[in-house]
Amino acid sequence: MPSGKPVTRTARxxxxxxxxxxxxxxxxxxxxxxxxxxxxxxxxxxxTDGKARRVAGIAIGEGFDTQVEPALQQFFYMPLMHSENxxxxxxxxxxxxxxxxxxxxxxxxIHRNIIARFGRFPHRNAALGRTTRPE
Numbered sequence: 001m002p003s004g005k006p007v008t009r010t011a012r013x014x015x016x017x018x019x020x021x022x023x024x025x026x027x028x029x030x031x032x033x034x035x036x037x038x039x040x041x042x043x044x045x046x047x048t049d050g051k052a053r054r055v056a057g058i059a060i061g062e063g064f065d066t067q068v069e070p071a072l073q074q075f076f077y078m079p080l081m082h083s084e085n086x087x088x089x090x091x092x093x094x095x096x097x098x099x100x101x102x103x104x105x106x107x108x109x110i111h112r113n114i115i116a117r118f119g120r121f122p123h124r125n126a127a128l129g130r131t132t133r134p135e
């Protein structure tokens with residue numbers, strides 16, 4: 001398994017391209033999905049989540065999410081939906097509700113409810129070396 005340093009270094013380089021371009025296809029590289037799939041069932045799968053949230057926050061703050069067609073807005077919100085921070089989850093629900101995409105609203109609420117209940121995503125426990133707590 002590769003070390004986390006190349007993964008986070010690559011993510012840092014790729015995501016900094018968004019800062020320089022203000023919004024270009026580089027944004028797609030900052031989504032956590034490709035890293036998650038590459039390092040599935042490993043802590044490395046979550047190595048770029050913080051960066052993805054920061055980039056999404058900047059892009060949303062600049063209004064880029066409202067400048068794309070509604071079907072693409074979800075990609076700006078996914079880093080918030082994948083966050084284990086309840087405030088991020090609440091923001092994601094609000095953004096999805098504002099977009100009006102019912103399927104995204106439903107998923108956002110499901111994710112938010114898990115974090116509200118457990119304070120984290122229990123399915124990540126094994127990969128992150130966390131102890132599963134009783135309900």
